[in-house]
Amino acid sequence: MLGLMQSQPLLISSLIEFAERHHGDAEIVSRRVEGDIHRYTYRDLAARARRLANALDDLQLQFSDRVATLAWNGYRHMEMYFGVSGSGRVLHTVNPRLHPDQIAWIVNHAEDQVLCFDLTFLPLVQAVHAKCPTVKKWVALCDADKLPADSGVPGLSSYEEWIGAYSADYSWPEFDENSASSMCYTSGTTGNPKAALYSHRSTTLHAYAAALPDVMCLSARDSVLPVVPMFHVNAWGIPYSAALTGCKLVFPGPAMDGKSIYELIEAEKVSYAAGVPTVWQMMLGHMKPAGLKFSTLRRTVIGGSACPPAMIHAFKEDYGVEVLHAWGMTEMSPLGTLCTLKNKHLALSKDEQMKILQKQGRAIYGVDMKIVGGDGNELPWDGKTYGDLLVKGPWIVGSYFKGEGGNPLVKDAQDRGWFPTGDVATIDADGFMQITDRSKDVIKSGGEWISSIDIENIAMAHPAIAMAACVGMPHPKWDERPIVAVVKRPGTEVTRDELLAFYEGKTAKWQIPDDVVFVDAIPLGATGKMLKTKLREQLKDYKLPGQ
């Protein structure tokens, strides 16, 4: 017997329809590439998304055709999130920080038909457009009078002129909720990038889950600033969850430095922000010397790479801001776990609570996870045993676009497919997962594993250290030994021996790095994460002490 409830597909268009009808006057504020602040409402957003949908129909774009963006976080990008997917096409957000050759490769692989870009990225478009034969329309996300006269990009249109020519009357089509809605390529640190192809169903389910109190806890009372880019994994799903909750949205545009972000938080009374640790490092670096405080910021989601405990502590104790540590990946839409306490933890001391809050957190309903050993058997949830982390759920990839890389899933005894995350983790008895490392970054010393994240976190707790990256170096006896590359905070001093002494008592003796290398900067990848492959290249002539 089937249930007798109405059958309505979960479509992205329903999110924007809901926001328009129930939160029509909630504000969306954007710092634009033009430098000014733009304000409008969900009602305006919905109308312009419909104009865009009419424009795409008029281009004769077919169902599931790909429309690409190279854009910052802003209202026009948000319109594309809804206009492109809502009309049945696939939004392909391209990461502008990738190398131009990689961008051309991705655009060709996705067979993008239209590419819309912020003018910041005109040089990038000039470099790649001739190599992208599938793109039949190039659009600059600007007013007609801002369009450069001599762009060198054939037929370049202004977005405003383009969509301005179409009506805001449009009925969103109804189709199978499993239809593709958007796509994002992994940064591809090894081999060619592979694309996660999200569906309307996966995206709307993820949007529901992300808004839950123990997840991102978004509400109509929040003013939300996603620093996390809309060009990578849908800004952690915030654009969709924002439409679902009707929160005020504040987009930082291209001004991603600590000062600009801080000023926007204050000016727009932001209560909630989201970003990777390196962004917050910059912001706290701007605020501390100037003695600045937040007047409205209450919570921040930090993820994408391990959030150093020292940062969680600084946010809480110095600024009164609660850090929600999150873990996920492109293949997971991206949210997998978030770290919030359970009822029984409320009686614990602050220090004991802090120990829990440093972990990557508990699984969200919709994500199942387990750790397995080399034999594929599940390992105990004791908070100590580590193994390969596997996940499954309705917003986790089953395979990559165009079958790239074959079947990524591993089967369990019940024949169910699990996605191997490439992360190594522990899970404790309460279900709190802690990432020990990426499997390729783990340091294997004398048959034991050393977590590079642990080594980095200790260094980052030293007042003179701004950033730390731990890598393994080949060793004739131990296979590998850890060393830590560090960037000093301006105006501070610490010697190699002082930093190594700082490790004493904080970790097992054999895990203390063999050496400290002082560097001006740690190489960062296209999503603001430390790029250890590059760091290892830079250190290729390095020799461990005594070798």
Ligand code: ADP
């Ligand atoms: P890419 O690095 O290709 O951009 P993702 O953005 O999908 O890929 O990154 C996913 C990976 O980032 C995870 O598998 C994990 O290694 C790392 N990661 C994400 N969040 C955290 C976190 N809170 N702590 C530690 N590692 C994290």
